[in-house]
Amino acid sequence: MPERNVFSWTSMMGMYNVLGCYEEIVNLFYLMISEGVRPDHFVFPKVFKACSELKDFRVGKDVYDYMISIEFEGNACVKRALLDMFIKCGRMEIATELFEEIEYKDVVMWNMMVSGYASRGDFDKALTCVKDMKLDGVLPDQVTWNSIITGYAQSGRLKEASNWFSQMNDSKDFKPNLVSWTALIAGHEQNGYSSQALHLFKQMLNQGVKPNSRTIASVISACTNLSMLQHGKEIHGYCIKKDGLRSDLMVGNSLVDFYAKCQCLDAARLEFDKIKQKDLVSWNTMLAGYAVKGSYEDAIKLLNEMEIQGVEPDTVTWNGLITGFTQNGQGETALEFFYRMNQADMDLNITSISGALAACTQVKDLKLGKEIHGYVIRHCIQLSTASSPQKTLSFGIRFLLPLYKVDKLLML
Structure with missing residues (x-):
């Protein structure tokens, strides 16, 4: 195009927004500015959303400073997008200042602040x-309640989450919806209450609320934690009947993990192969399944794929292989993958090191165990199982003690 106006640029940004290509939106914005085209209230929300999705505060602040420099005040849509960007980039202090400067605040803006504080565990401010929104004449809606319930559930404060859920259920204005149920189910599953999560799921279905991929993933994970193979298969059957759930990546990854941990590797591989757009989680889950089962050749083939x-x-890939083969009693194989991890110049963490030390114990390789122990000391890596100094137990000591005992016996 010999001449591109603001509508041309906005159309391109809109297309990339639909595709989820957020870096392209940022690049287009800077190109647009370099060509002297002034952005409008349709452009800025798209750019701020892109910064939110990328969690790129630096660029977001740069765009905001530019907006101020051209004295562009923006409408409610622009201000919402800007507020959302600061919150999702973890800058609640800036979001709070901006929020206080906004003269007319709608329920969406209030909910953003409630959700921002709740997601960070700051429930007093939430x-x-x-x-304050009530005092401002704005009535809390279902999103407000869901933000509080989700925040409590994610923080592990399940009693408070359940209390708010019950109050919402008793409300005359609105009842718990899919978001409410899913937050409570996921919260229970993530905090070790898998049986309660399954019970809540049953209640949700009895209420006529249809699950989404997030709900199903949490329920399948609960079945995985409880090793409930038959119940998990029933959930899988439900997914097959629902095309949207069957093709969802999150659900697919959960099913691969479920079958792998239930020692049904053929079923896990079948579900893995059905995933059209695999992400790194898909590959890592299948590899970890092979490792725990001790299927060395299958793991190598999948790595080649x-x-x-x-x-x-x-790092998760190698850790899954190291710990998996160690759990299977194949210390030598685990150390092979530990070596390959080092060759790939990957950073070692507590999982890598504790898995490798356990493998050293299995093969009685004191020399390598000491070398790993030396690496831990040189890099000041904290290998503790508890945050309290009084209850600290070193993983390194736990795995090295058997090796040092062997060394002592050899000396005798």
């Missing part, structure tokens, strides 16, 4: 926001 597909293994 509840204060709820009170990853390479062919252009998927780079990360």
Whole structure:
């Protein structure tokens, strides 16, 4: 196009927004500015959303400073997008200042602040926001309640989450919806209350609320934690009947993990192969399943497939292989993958090191165990199982003690 106006740029940004190509939106914005085209109230929300999704505060602040420099005040839509960007980038202090400067605040803006505080566990400020919005003449809606319930559930404060859920259920204005149920179910599953999560799921279905992929993933994970193979298969059957759930990546990954941990590797691989757009979680889950089962050849083949597909293994990949083969009693194989992890120049963490030390114990390799122990000391890595100094137990000591005992016996 010989001439591109603001509508041309907005159309391109809109397309990339739909595709989820947020870096392209940022690049287009800077190109637009370089060509001297002034953004409008349709452009800025798209750019701020892109910064939110990328969690890129630096660029977001740069765009905000530019907006101030051209004296562009923006409408409610722009201010919502800006507020959301600061919150999602973890800058609640800036979001609070901006929020206080906004003269006319709608329920969406109030809910953003409530959700922002609740998601960070600052419930005093979140509840204060709820009170202040009432004083401002804005009535809390279902989103407000869901934000509080989700915040409590994610923080592990399940009693408070359940109390708010019950109050919402008794309300005349609105009842718990899919978001409410899913937050409570996921909260229980993530905090070790898998049986309660399944009970809540049953209640949700009895209420006629249909689950989404997030709900199903949490329920399948609960079945995994409880080793409930038959119940998990029933949930799988439900997913097959629902096309949207069957093709969802989150659900697919959960099913691979479920079957792998239930020692049904053929079923796990079948579900893995059905996932059309695999992410790194898909590959890591299947590899970890092979490792725990002790299937060395299958793990090697899958690693080769990853390479062919252009998927780079990360720390989680190697940790899954190291700990999996160690759990299976194949210390030598685990150390082989530990060596490959070092060759790939990956950063070692507590999981890598504790798995490798356990493998050293299995193969009685004191020399390598000491070298790993030396690495831990040189890099000041804290290998403790408890935050309290009084209850600290070193993983390194736990795994090295058997090796030192062997060394002592050899000396005798």
